[in-house]
Amino acid sequence: MTSLLKVEGLHKHFPIRRGVLRRQVGEIRAVDGVDLELETGETLSLVGESGCGKSTTGRLLVRLLEPTAGKILFEGADLATLSQRELRAKRQAIQIMFQDPYASLSPRMTVQEIVAEPLRVQGRYADDGGADRVRELLELVGLRPEHSRRYAHEFSGGQRQRIGLARALALNPRLLVLDEPVSALDVSVQAQVINQLRGLQDRLGLAYVFISHNLSVVRHISHRVAVMYLGSIVEVGTRADIFTAPTHPYTQALLSAIPVPDPVGRAERDRITLAGDVPSPSNPPTGCRFRTRCWKAQDVCAQEAPPLIDRIGVGHPSACHFPEVPATVGGA
Amino acid sequence: MTESLLRIDGLGVDFHTDDGVVHAVTDVSLAVEAGEIVAIVGESGSGKTVTAMSVLRLLPKAAEVSADAIAFRGTDLRTLSGAELRKIRGGPVGMIFQDPMTALNPVMTIGAQVAEAVVLHQVRPDKKAAWQRAIELLRLVGVPDPGERVKQYPHEFSGGMRQRAMIAMAIANDPDLIIADEPTTALDVTIQAQVLALLKKAQAETGAATILITHDLGIVAELADRVVVMYAGRVVESAGVTELFATPRHPYTKGLLASLPRMDVDVDQLDPIPGNPPNMADPPAGCAFHPRCPLARDRCRTDRPPLLAIGAGRTSACHFNEELA
Numbered sequence: 001m002t003s004l005l006k007v008e009g010l011h012k013h014f015p016i017r018r019g020v021l022r023r024q025v026g027e028i029r030a031v032d033g034v035d036l037e038l039e040t041g042e043t044l045s046l047v048g049e050s051g052c053g054k055s056t057t058g059r060l061l062v063r064l065l066e067p068t069a070g071k072i073l074f075e076g077a078d079l080a081t082l083s084q085r086e087l088r089a090k091r092q093a094i095q096i097m098f099q100d101p102y103a104s105l106s107p108r109m110t111v112q113e114i115v116a117e118p119l120r121v122q123g124r125y126a127d128d129g130g131a132d133r134v135r136e137l138l139e140l141v142g143l144r145p146e147h148s149r150r151y152a153h154e155f156s157g158g159q160r161q162r163i164g165l166a167r168a169l170a171l172n173p174r175l176l177v178l179d180e181p182v183s184a185l186d187v188s189v190q191a192q193v194i195n196q197l198r199g200l201q202d203r204l205g206l207a208y209v210f211i212s213h214n215l216s217v218v219r220h221i222s223h224r225v226a227v228m229y230l231g232s233i234v235e236v237g238t239r240a241d242i243f244t245a246p247t248h249p250y251t252q253a254l255l256s257a258i259p260v261p262d263p264v265g266r267a268e269r270d271r272i273t274l275a276g277d278v279p280s281p282s283n284p285p286t287g288c289r290f291r292t293r294c295w296k297a298q299d300v301c302a303q304e305a306p307p308l309i310d311r312i313g314v315g316h317p318s319a320c321h322f323p324e325v326p327a328t329v330g331g332a
Numbered sequence: 333m334t335e336s337l338l339r340i341d342g343l344g345v346d347f348h349t350d351d352g353v354v355h356a357v358t359d360v361s362l363a364v365e366a367g368e369i370v371a372i373v374g375e376s377g378s379g380k381t382v383t384a385m386s387v388l389r390l391l392p393k394a395a396e397v398s399a400d401a402i403a404f405r406g407t408d409l410r411t412l413s414g415a416e417l418r419k420i421r422g423g424p425v426g427m428i429f430q431d432p433m434t435a436l437n438p439v440m441t442i443g444a445q446v447a448e449a450v451v452l453h454q455v456r457p458d459k460k461a462a463w464q465r466a467i468e469l470l471r472l473v474g475v476p477d478p479g480e481r482v483k484q485y486p487h488e489f490s491g492g493m494r495q496r497a498m499i500a501m502a503i504a505n506d507p508d509l510i511i512a513d514e515p516t517t518a519l520d521v522t523i524q525a526q527v528l529a530l531l532k533k534a535q536a537e538t539g540a541a542t543i544l545i546t547h548d549l550g551i552v553a554e555l556a557d558r559v560v561v562m563y564a565g566r567v568v569e570s571a572g573v574t575e576l577f578a579t580p581r582h583p584y585t586k587g588l589l590a591s592l593p594r595m596d597v598d599v600d601q602l603d604p605i606p607g608n609p610p611n612m613a614d615p616p617a618g619c620a621f622h623p624r625c626p627l628a629r630d631r632c633r634t635d636r637p638p639l640l641a642i643g644a645g646r647t648s649a650c651h652f653n654e655e656l657a
Binding site: 049050156158159186187188189190191192194195198213215216217219220221243253254255256257258259260261262263264266271273274276277278 | 375376476490492493520521522523524525526528529547548549550551552553554556573574577578587588589591592593594595596599601602603604605606608609624
């Protein structure tokens with residue numbers, strides 16, 4: 001059976017240019033060899049810190065960026081080799097929702113125009129029911145259809161994210177890339193949007209690629225999780241694998257760094273505090289990219305990049321020479 | 333009774349805008365005792381930052397501040413001249429701002445800025461000694477190779493390192509009070525963990541009381557001794573940190589805790605607070621939380637509940653305090 005989405009050896013390198021002649025003096029390896037697989041109705045989260053390549057990966061999936069190398073197979077067809085016409089058809093099935101509810105909606109368009117735009121671009125507006133379809137979409141995301149004549153600035157952040165969601169759903173996609181969809185929202189509103197996303201997934205059978213740095217939200221919404229560091233996946237597995245039996249030291253440190261909203265026992269909590277910052281993706285460390293901040297690093301880590309494999313038979317792979325299931329992790 | 337380190341009484345802050353007067357903060361009273369960490373939590377627009385900024389008169393001119401008292405170590409800060417207030421800022425009261433890129437001067441080296449914080453509070457300025465002290469402070473806050481890094485500019489520092497430099501400036505003159513406004517919001521989690529550990533260490537070493545402004549209940553639970561919850565410009569609940577998380581009393585605090593996805597608890601559905609935070613240009617009448625409150629009755633739409641003591645060291649502003657106990 002073919003997966004809904006299969007990504008193989010995905011790379012995106014941005015050139016660094018200097019001087020009058022804009023000569024290329026180096027490159028930023030934002031995404032450097034990523035493999036992913038996603039089934040219908042499933043949520044796969046990409047997590048990691050700024051600069052790890054998670055958003056770039058998301059943009060590559062919807063071809064907002066052209067990959068430097070690698071394959072993106074959607075329902076078995078390689079998006080990179082499709083003709084313009086075929087790509088256009090496939091694109092309807094893959095949509096994206098952005099992080100910033102202020103920058104991602106045009107201030108000069110009404111809600112009706114914003115939500116109808118994908119339908120018009122694809123020439124489906126009249127066939128799909130026109131204004132009726134827009135009304136239906138607004139209801140689907142929990143907005144009042146009477147508000148369709150208003151402009152985006154008349155709505156709060158949470159409502160704007162719903163408008164962005166209605167737009168992303170207009171073409172009946174099968175895959176939705178959600179790039180930090182709740183990061184800009186207040187906590188009390190975040191939960192509304194998360195519940196909405198889960199409800200829609202159940203009703204419409206959508207698959208999500210959920211990009212986020214917020215691990216509590218990721219734990220709540222995901223079926224599977226891929227942890228990224230400096231352009232590559234360091235560990236991938238089911239939600240339970242990642243949150244209760246993480247074997248990569250970076251995953252362990254990431255989980256342990258999250259402040260727990262419970263003051264009881266805070267003095268006894270064991271924290272892994274990583275030293276230093278994420279190195280520059282224009283000049284990544286040799287061998288394992290995490291070794292400069294890793295407490296387990298040995299000579300071999302500087303020489304050999306560890307492959308993403310299941311070395312110790314825990315049922316999910318991690319890219320570490322010395323993977324280990326910790327005794328206890330975080331609050332899990 | 334001894335005087336609190338900082339006491340704010342009946343603080344109100346109004347902003348005059350094109351759309352009319354916005355009451356950003358109304359009737360906020362707050363006391364901070366020596367050595368304690370008080371967290372002010374709330375969502376955007378709740379007035380938490382405005383409250384903290386009013387202490388050192390750091391609000392824009394459009395802000396109209398009124399208060400019965402803003403007393404630091406017994407001195408009413410409202411009566412001080414600009415020059416006297418500058419002795420307090422960065423001296424006995426240190427500030428850490430949210431965005432270290434905009435808070436630092438881009439055309440001055442980190443060292444010059446940290447040294448400036450030192451020199452400004454010296455009776456007899458000694459620039460050489462101040463430079464040495466800057467290096468020592470940067471070492472203290474964990475900037476690697478401080479002897480070299482002092483000569484660098486803010487853009488050569490990462491976000492976490494810039495925030496460390498800010499903390500170095502805040503603790504430069506052995507403060508009694510540190511005001512930290514969302515000190516880790518702009519940082520990644522692993523860097524946030526480093527900075528929080530550093531804040532704890534700085535607090536332990538200087539013994540300074542801290543006002544920690546944040547929207548992140550995780551950080552509150554990690555650091556705070558006492559918590560003040562704000563909604564729509566007012567305090568709605570205050571309590572010791574253990575009590576607040578174990579038995580939140582105000583419906584807003586309860587809702588906030590219930591809406592959090594947790595790392596340690598599995599739930600099928602999150603329990604969000606319905607609706608949206610209020611528009612402060614046109615806040616709801618009565619209790620500002622009533623449009624979103626599961627308990628709201630007629631009374632809540634017209635009468636604003638006063639902030640009342642509901643036990644030792646706890647207050648809550650709800651008409652149904654007793655029923656919620």
